[in-house]
Amino acid sequence: MTTNLMQQIRSHTDTNNQPHVMGTQEQRQQCLVPVQDRVMVLQQFHDTLGSGHPGIRKTKDLIKRYFWWPTLAQDVRDFVGSCSVCARAKHSTKKPVGLLQPLPVPEQPWSxxxxxxxxxxxxxxxxxxxxxxxxxxxxxxxxxxxxxxxxxxxxxxxxxxxxxxxxxxxxxxxxxxxxxxxxxxxxxxxxxxxxxxxxxxxxxxxxxxxxxxxxxxxxxxxxxxxxxxxxxxxxxxxxxxxxxxxxxxxxxxxxxxx
CATH class of the missing domain: 3.30.420.10 (Ribonuclease H-like superfamily/Ribonuclease H)
Structure with missing residues (x-):
């Protein structure tokens, strides 16, 4: 799956613009994803049966094993945060919100x-x-x-x-x-x-x-x-x-x- 995705992305990239990142050692092993293919990568690592709709951190870590682009972290947050399937299927792990308890309204001024x-x-x-x-x-x-x-x-x-x-x-x-x-x-x-x-x-x-x-x-x-x-x-x-x-x-x- 990942190999086919890399080949597809490289086919969209001009030969004069190699899809590799000249940066850290980790980035040199990753494929630079052009703008038009980033949604496809996000869908592949989040929406497919093999991915299982992971959270923000796991989705980002999975993508970073093979791909990279400058706005990867923000794009993953936006994509996972707007996923309607996750919103319907996942339960909240946060503490329940307490009931609002406003201060009582006084009956007299300056009391x-x-x-x-x-x-x-x-x-x-x-x-x-x-x-x-x-x-x-x-x-x-x-x-x-x-x-x-x-x-x-x-x-x-x-x-x-x-x-x-x-x-x-x-x-x-x-x-x-x-x-x-x-x-x-x-x-x-x-x-x-x-x-x-x-x-x-x-x-x-x-x-x-x-x-x-x-x-x-x-x-x-x-x-x-x-x-x-x-x-x-x-x-x-x-x-x-x-x-x-x-x-x-x-x-x-x-x-x-x-």
Missing amino acids: HITIDFIVELPPSNGFTTIMVTVDRLTKMAHFTPIQGLPTAAQTVSLFLQNIYRLHGIPESIVSDRGAQFTSRFWRCFCRALGISVDLSTAYHPHTNGQTERVNQSLETYLRCYTTYLQDDWPLYCALPNMPIMPDYTIPLVVLPSS
Whole structure:
């Protein structure tokens, strides 16, 4: 089968353009396949009875024993990935996807909030970080420029100055697993006030996706309006009605018929 395939490919190749690869020792033993014959080679090593519809790696290894072309790996991935027979006949070996468990919708404004930090910003008056606090119901947010990543004690101080002073004590705070949120000091502080500490899953920022989306919009906004020196971004964090805010109230406008 392979010999006949090689002879057929060589018959399609100009004698002045030898179908051998001048490269590594392995490539010198392989036949260079012209563009018009590559699909035929893929079908021969994947679709036939003798091949048995192998996976991407096995199909590529089988072909590389005899043939080669520059885009072999990508062509094998595309060909095997689009094989309808494999899609129908093979079962998935991946773990089953868990059920989506979104955070419950709060009933009152600022009763459930999220806190995150945007770090490593260009220094401006000593500020390099923004503390982002979002109300999960109204989507209203506070952006507080701070000097570096805060400790647990500094986070408590920022919370009291910027959140508690304006909105009172929330029922829960969703955050990542940063050192300031997993510390005993922060946990004891929240326990004393009756605040539930909800930490996101490790290496899974989608848990706090609402805040991550706000972070993205804020960063885009700052890039659009800061000077070329990027040293005036704290001024825009203090604006009372930032243009990015209305975007997060639009999904709440739902007609009763919907």
